[in-house]
Amino acid sequence: MIEVTIQLLGFIAAAALVVIGIAGMLFLDNLIKKIIAFTLLSDGVNLLLVALGYVEGGVVPILIPGMSVSEFAARAALVFPVGIVLTNIVIGVSTTAILVALAIMLYRRYGTLKASKVLKGERR
């Protein structure tokens, strides 16, 4: 029987967010809803990374005076996934900003946020 740990719950929640995000981006017709779905996807990826770096009974990855290096290596939470999460948050915000800016520009031109109308091909 699989033991239910915080890490496993984190992976399940992350997978759910990723699936909801992808489904929203693919199947919702409103541009703003698509963008919100993207933020869910991005959060799912972040949660996956955070769960990956989780260590049961771990400590923050800062070498505190009095702690031996071997104890630190054994107990410290993985620092690299946290670094990736921070980067992904920045990238997510930038991508969202660009998407919203483009959606606003297209709304001003077409007067609607329906992707099926706005993103329709134009005669070249």
Place this chain on the structure above:
Amino acid sequence: MSAYPSNLWSIPLLVVIPILVAVVVNLIYNRARLIKVISLASAICLALITLFSSYGYHWFTGQPALRPETLTFTFDPGLPAWRLALEFYFGPLQQAMIFIMSLILIFVVAVATSGLTKRQGPYMGMIFLLYASAAIIIMVNDFYHLWIAVEIGSLVVAGVVVGSGTSVSHKAALKYTFFSALSGAGLAIALALILGLTGYPNISDAIMYIQSVNLGEMSIILYVAFGFFVLSWIYAGGLAPIHPLKSEVYGASFPHGTAMLQTQSKLMLVAIGIVMLRVFGNLPFVREVMLAISVITMMLGVVMALIQTDFRWILAYLIVSHSGLVTVGISLGTTEGLVGGIFQAINDVIYMTVLLLCCEALYYFGGKTSTRHSLGLAKKAPWLGVAIILGTMAASGIPPFNGFQSEIILIQASLKAGLPEVAAVILMVSVTTFIALFRAIYRLFLKPPETSEPIVEAKVPMVLHVGLWVLVAITLIIGIYPNIVVSFITPVAEAVSLPWYL
């Protein structure tokens, strides 16, 4: 040049300088002359750094890939997983690829600053960020930088496309950014999976771990990671099935912007393709999947090019189709295939830039690129007619131009790998490229004009002439002396290649 793994200062300059230029030109966004001087000087500076830099590593944190004393890998299963090794590697292949990109950057900057008046600063900043993202991907030897550079590159592509200011470009940028969000998230998941499996963000260390440990049931994680990598590879190069998105991006940008976009895209395809071969090359079906995507892209791209009625869009689809030519070589995974694929990427970037600069020049003769109406430009601009025909010959793989040399290597590599059907598709792409381009040339240049209306003509800037003829000369020189480039590629191809059937 030394192979000693000292921490070279010249390597990060290839990333830091373009980022700094992007910041500065944004700050002085409305001072056209100053932007021109700074951008051109920086582009020339980047080319010189590439040319004269020593070979070696630059690592940001953790251990370098090689121990300086013994020149052995630092991989050690006993190392804690949080020990990092984020690094760039600059060798002959990186030098050749980044130098060609720098050369294209010089011409793109010169042409863009001679034609643009508004929004010059932000647009130029985007062009430099495009260069920085591609330079990182070419030099990188860790998954972290690879992912960041792919993400930055995708956002910047949207910026360059929007720079042309049309509603078509806004739509193309939005669609592309949505897909980039998906593939970027996929690449982050792939990075997480490989990190979780091996504990190493460094590509060399991760490969050493995968090869030295029996993964057993855990190898399924590698397959999933490969799937996400394929997604980002498809996205980076606009391979099938997202070729219409990438073609829209190319067609909706300014032609000089497209020149930079396709350069970034093709070099990214090579760099990510090599990483995929190194990490996943030993898994069954990996190269078959990559090869299938490449062949489908080649065929779809060239067929779509045939039915276009605008020279810009013909080029857009041909660029995508020729991306398939590049990836066929990489996917074969043999030494000849890799040499052919990488050589094709370099050649493709050059001759497609020739054709795109010709397209840019058409804007100075009334701005029409549609092939629905004949313009009879051969009498008006014979030099442009000659340049476009030479570019077409190079793109179609006609000797003595560079396209011939790389395509013949690709055909030989396919035959040697026992895949004559792939060789036949490569030949078909060459012939169809010629038909698609020559049909447009006939309409625009050779057929007498349908109306007696005089063509409004503006003076073509000297930089466009210079850029065009220098690049035509390079296609000819590489076509006659292919070893100038091949000698840079072969050592890497030999190191990465694997037998076709394991």
